[in-house]
Amino acid sequence: MLPYVFRRLLQAIPILLAVAALIFLLFSVIPGNFATSQIADGRSAIDTEAIARMNTQFGLDDPVPLRFVKYIGNLVTLDLGISFRTRQPVLDSVSERLWPSLKLALAAMFFAVIVGVPLGFLAALKPGSWLDTQSMVVAVSGLSLPQFWLGLLLMYTFALLLGWFPSFGYGDGDPRYLVLPAIALGVAPLALLARTSRAAVLEVMNADFVRTARAKGASEVRVMRWHVARNAMVIVLTTLGLQFGSVIGQAVVVEKLFAWPGLGSLLVDSVSLRDIPVVQGCILLIVLFFLVVNIIVDVLCAMIDPRISYS
Amino acid sequence: MFKKLAFTTALTLAAFAVQAQVQAQAQEPRRGGTIRFTAPYAASFVSNDSHVSNQVQDEIYGYGLHRSLYKWDAANNKPVPELATSVTASADGLVHTFKLRQDALFHNGRKMTADDVIWSLTRIMDSTKSYPGARHVRRIKGAVDVEKGQAKEISGLKKIDDFTIEMTLNEKAEPGFFFFSAITSIYPAKEAQAPDFFNKPIGLGPFKFVEHVPGSRIVLERWDKFYRAGKPYADKVVISPMGEAASRDIAFRNKEVDVSILGPTQYVAYKADANLSKGIIEVAEVFTRNMGMNPNFKPFSDKRVRQAVNHAIDSELIIKRLVRDKAYRATGWLPLSSPAYDKDMKPYDFNPEKAKKLLVEAGYPDGFEFEWTASPNESWGIPIAEAVIPMLAKVGIKVKIKPVEGSALGGIVSKGDFQAYIWSNTSGPDPLTAMKCFHSATPQSACNYAIYKNPAVDKLIDEAGATDDPAKRLELLKKANAAVYDDAPVWFFNYNKAVMAHQPWLHGLQPNATELALQHYEDLWVDASSPAAK
Numbered sequence: 001m002l003p004y005v006f007r008r009l010l011q012a013i014p015i016l017l018a019v020a021a022l023i024f025l026l027f028s029v030i031p032g033n034f035a036t037s038q039i040a041d042g043r044s045a046i047d048t049e050a051i052a053r054m055n056t057q058f059g060l061d062d063p064v065p066l067r068f069v070k071y072i073g074n075l076v077t078l079d080l081g082i083s084f085r086t087r088q089p090v091l092d093s094v095s096e097r098l099w100p101s102l103k104l105a106l107a108a109m110f111f112a113v114i115v116g117v118p119l120g121f122l123a124a125l126k127p128g129s130w131l132d133t134q135s136m137v138v139a140v141s142g143l144s145l146p147q148f149w150l151g152l153l154l155m156y157t158f159a160l161l162l163g164w165f166p167s168f169g170y171g172d173g174d175p176r177y178l179v180l181p182a183i184a185l186g187v188a189p190l191a192l193l194a195r196t197s198r199a200a201v202l203e204v205m206n207a208d209f210v211r212t213a214r215a216k217g218a219s220e221v222r223v224m225r226w227h228v229a230r231n232a233m234v235i236v237l238t239t240l241g242l243q244f245g246s247v248i249g250q251a252v253v254v255e256k257l258f259a260w261p262g263l264g265s266l267l268v269d270s271v272s273l274r275d276i277p278v279v280q281g282c283i284l285l286i287v288l289f290f291l292v293v294n295i296i297v298d299v300l301c302a303m304i305d306p307r308i309s310y311s
Numbered sequence: 312m313f314k315k316l317a318f319t320t321a322l323t324l325a326a327f328a329v330q331a332q333v334q335a336q337a338q339e340p341r342r343g344g345t346i347r348f349t350a351p352y353a354a355s356f357v358s359n360d361s362h363v364s365n366q367v368q369d370e371i372y373g374y375g376l377h378r379s380l381y382k383w384d385a386a387n388n389k390p391v392p393e394l395a396t397s398v399t400a401s402a403d404g405l406v407h408t409f410k411l412r413q414d415a416l417f418h419n420g421r422k423m424t425a426d427d428v429i430w431s432l433t434r435i436m437d438s439t440k441s442y443p444g445a446r447h448v449r450r451i452k453g454a455v456d457v458e459k460g461q462a463k464e465i466s467g468l469k470k471i472d473d474f475t476i477e478m479t480l481n482e483k484a485e486p487g488f489f490f491f492s493a494i495t496s497i498y499p500a501k502e503a504q505a506p507d508f509f510n511k512p513i514g515l516g517p518f519k520f521v522e523h524v525p526g527s528r529i530v531l532e533r534w535d536k537f538y539r540a541g542k543p544y545a546d547k548v549v550i551s552p553m554g555e556a557a558s559r560d561i562a563f564r565n566k567e568v569d570v571s572i573l574g575p576t577q578y579v580a581y582k583a584d585a586n587l588s589k590g591i592i593e594v595a596e597v598f599t600r601n602m603g604m605n606p607n608f609k610p611f612s613d614k615r616v617r618q619a620v621n622h623a624i625d626s627e628l629i630i631k632r633l634v635r636d637k638a639y640r641a642t643g644w645l646p647l648s649s650p651a652y653d654k655d656m657k658p659y660d661f662n663p664e665k666a667k668k669l670l671v672e673a674g675y676p677d678g679f680e681f682e683w684t685a686s687p688n689e690s691w692g693i694p695i696a697e698a699v700i701p702m703l704a705k706v707g708i709k710v711k712i713k714p715v716e717g718s719a720l721g722g723i724v725s726k727g728d729f730q731a732y733i734w735s736n737t738s739g740p741d742p743l744t745a746m747k748c749f750h751s752a753t754p755q756s757a758c759n760y761a762i763y764k765n766p767a768v769d770k771l772i773d774e775a776g777a778t779d780d781p782a783k784r785l786e787l788l789k790k791a792n793a794a795v796y797d798d799a800p801v802w803f804f805n806y807n808k809a810v811m812a813h814q815p816w817l818h819g820l821q822p823n824a825t826e827l828a829l830q831h832y833e834d835l836w837v838d839a840s841s842p843a844a845k
Contacts, residue, residue, distance in 0.1 A: 031715060031722065032720075035722075036725065037721070039725070040717050040718045040721050042598065042721075044737065046446070046721075048756045053441055057439060085363070086363060087360075087363055087440065097525065097526060155558065159561060159565050160561055167561045167567060169527060170526075257555050257557070257558050259551060259552065259553050260527075261524060261526025261527040265526050265554075266355060266526060268554075269354050269355050
């Protein structure tokens, strides 16, 4: 297994480099830079000399290929550069936002799994039933609802009307602050997991080995637990991995709405001020998280289903 | 009968007396409690170093933690000495002598001296850092040499003794307008050079730094040795960055925060609400929203065309319907809160016929087409341009919108890469500085965005800068403002009306025309009805 994990990690390196190149090129061609973003609010002017000085300071007046080579060179040594805004290492800025982002992603996925997977399983057990129809309505609604609107609705209902949770903020480890953003972020993966679980269970239930198990006289509990659930879980886990990996990236809207101090809100601020090193750092971290989670999921899948080999 | 009447009268008087006493107590500042402030312009603060950030967002906490040589007196709408007990100017208006306070203590208990002031201002000119405050400090003689790395000390800053400084400016100016914001804060010279200083910065402000949870909050607590006796009133200030207006709205209604800056939509809703409308502060901020017209684009080189544009647009209607009355109609460049605002000036009347006539006179009987660079901003961006398009079409002017991102707009306009743009530009607080943006010697990149050139206006501005008589200066600036208005280098749209909603228990808010979100926290206090009163 370890060689497999090592191989997958090695495969992640070119992906990370490709993403880094893409972000770099994208921010090299779009108009505006850090110096000019400083006057965006019209409060102050900035003369050409100051712009030139700032561009020199941040290396923005170097030719793009040279900047790219420097950037990739630094990246290889795990140097993400210096933030234009804070003049502090990017690694410091992104690492202090990592834990809040992980906390939110974990909570959102926890909510999605404990509600979505059982919902899908139950719906599949009685296809066409009231429960099946209703759960799929929930799933489709969950996938369709814009996070921003859902977040506001949650804030309005559970903070303003009922007063059960605070409407915004991080708190001092108080889990009440986590509930609403986690639900707002978790509803879409919940819906997808419910649909995937239902489809997976239905597919496995019609498989030959399940019919054989029943023919051999295995109890329904045993059939469901050892044959259906275990096999369906491979598909569910794959979906879970994809969702878990991307949920940090999707948290941008939720983090901004709930004033949650994660990577998403840092990313938004950094984009608007053209703090490119921080933008690159945030996106790379999100991509890295996605890759790592999916490697873990692949390993788990192989552990559950021996037919999947590490080769 | 008489006894009964006398008794009733006495009872009524007593009731009035009690009520008056209660009211007096309610107005008496109360010590203690926490002020729960919001910073509405982004999802986070940039840095614990106030010199680093150009963003108002960071000034919001800077006003609590730090002090500069001056502070903005919102009530009188002018800068006043803060860290100096007196400032005297030389006869030529270039040399300013500051007698510094001897009771200003940094949060570690050390007394501020002239060395701290000189070190802080010199730091801002560090050639390797590009600190935003450099644009102000550059006004001191020799500061540019430090910025260029040609000198280590600012020649125009001299320490006379521990509590006296002499500041020589490059040209006659009121230094208060340049040294009141947090980007020119005075730091403790020795302590600020420690590598971990900005993990827990200290300053001279009324509140000490407690913690900064990036993206979540900055917490400050009362500095008991603040130099203003009895202040600050509150024990703590918690400032939460909340860039999303809808979230602020819910948090405010849920009584989780004490203030919220309102956008146009919320302004209408809050005004219509019987309770919320009681806690609203409005102020005409020093920003003029405008459409700059590039004279290098042939039609806009003609004054009559520019005037026609001003006549063709129904600004009142747009302000009422789109901006929801959260703005004041512009009647010149200098806004209502400017000391040189001319209340007798009248706005361009909405008169499409007159506009057409002017276009004919200018040689454009069939109109023309131009490209309008605009950002998505709801108050001075694409939504406004879209409302203007049909109005201009009625007089034959066709418009093609060129959408750009907000952070790119400044760069495009500074380079002159536009035919027209719409923006919100600072037009104060110093009227002289604001009008200098229309001086032909001011480069386009340094705020003369519409490349305005009028020798008569140059002369008026030069005379205003040279005179020692403040009243005469204002009169000259009023004349310059009127001349610019007549030349119409821009479409004069509106002055921003900043609106802040506050909870009934928060008192002492100041109508700060430079930026309403910037409050001197030492003057704020919460009464016993605040959920955070203890």
